[in-house]
Amino acid sequence: MNNEDVVLDANETSAPALKEIFNRERLQHIADQTKAVHPPLDTAAFMTLATADLESLGIMQRMRQVATSLHATLPGDYPANIAILKALAPRINHGFASISLAEYVALYGLDHFDLSMDALKYVTRFGSAEFAIRPFILANMPRALALMEEWSRDENEHVRRLACEGSRPRLPWSFQLKALIDDPEPVRTILDNLKTDEALYVRKSVANHLNDITKSNPDWVLRLIETWPKDNKHTVWIVRQALRTLIKKGHADALAHLGAHEKADIRLDEFRVSPESVALGNPVRISAAFTSTAAKPQKLVVDYTVHYVKKSGGASPKVFKWKEIDLQPGERVALSISRAIRDFTTRKHYAGKHGIVLVINGETVAETAFELLT
Template identity: 60%
Template structure:
């Protein structure tokens, strides 16, 4: 049996083949472009660099080989943009703006407005927010009304307080109020791409100012399907924590009136890479229909012998009086880049509307 091939590392987006593609396409657009020098600079010590280091080195290599005039360089990159044909690789265009456009605000804003259609400018715009917050945010508020979904998403994604792979915007971590006009403009956006960003933006805020999010989305029209989707995904962290206000906003009926007839994890002992099965059976003890948000939590054993709790979504159901429901889910226990497993007893909780109603577990052997 042939072993499955591992997915290529993300940094290979900027491998020698892709960098050669950059060089050829740019030379075709700008005949004076020194493609050989660009490749020499862009591939210097390449194997030792991570994805973001490669991204930056490529942008620096463009600066060394494009015209020294910033506006002239942008014209070439703007012509190059449609020929890159890769969303993440195209982020190099916005990285160039972040590195060399700080003193050319208007030109840079127009460039990011254009480049984000090919590869998001979410990382680049944050440098402008850090340097001139009010002026940059005013531009982004206008972008929230743009006809292009990529530009609208940039307004939300670029102003997230805690954007992954970027630095935190400390001003917004402490006080998220300035981005309210952006979120209000996009709260029922027709694009799922944009709605995901708005939900993630709000979820960022819940980590530092949960009450601000509850207050804001509490006034939104939950009859609008797009808005309801955003709210549900924005509150995911609070819902996993069993926050009563967050659960109420997504329609949970509060304290669950149920009894757990059965909850078990099988098999009781597994090895890394094997699968566990969770089975639960609950019955309503209420006099009226209940909306229940059902999760489960695994307490992963850490190297030091302590445990780290991770909550997973199981199901959302409506349960009639005296009705019962059976719940089943399986999960392979394997290592990820973000989680390394350790041997020992792993406790598992059944959580309904934020309350732990039953426990079980399994023993992991490596």
């Protein structure tokens, strides 16, 4: 997102605070600012529509209702309304709230392709048009991606980021672009253009885009990054983040990109979890220590897997990144990390034995466990 970062959970109903981005105060702000750029607006009519059943709506539903309320109360035709919304965009006081303007374009602008794409290029500077651009990609992928390739060379980082984020095959909170899941080749140039981008905001998008692709086409990603510069710090950062899912799975070629393709040559001194029994809401501490038994330096990627107990009694493994280490011959390393054992919107815990596995360079090195009490 632009301006104000918002951490979003795909389960809208479980995070009620997020929907308050579109509370009555913010909706009144949007009404007032729209009237400032378009004095004939009936703000009372807008508020009646925008607040209808407000408490029952999630954040994305509220965002969409703002767009439909604008459409119902702006009297002009689509090109005239776009001019009003472009004037409005810099005046909205929250980045995510501005996404309602891009949503308007997605809902009503498919028959005005060039005008709409230009509008999305503009309003993304103030919120983000990553969701709104996807219907245009579906409607005419070659035409949309050709424009987005141009945007990937734009001087504005928000426009460059839209070129990458909007074309992600598995963008969270949006529908999948199945054609790009099957064949990511049409976005190669976009990703190539952004591989050394100066903006962290853009680099995160490139890494997430590539990570999406690794879930269906890992070899395509590995071939692409093999052609990228190895001495550019921005490219190195992107590659490291892009391969995170493959590395968690112990993918040998992905580990090789980090120089961690060989089996760890170590003596395990310790791997334990404390306490051995814990009540929900309390943390556990995972500790590991090992010593190099190699005659040369080693690159080690250390992860750990928690096997969460499911309601059915089975286990669901979740891999967590721990540390990357350049281990010298004879060197000893001690690691320790605290893990919260509490319910989240995305995970509910159940009583029982939770296994913890130490993974180094993609291979299981040791196992331990703790008991979660009711």
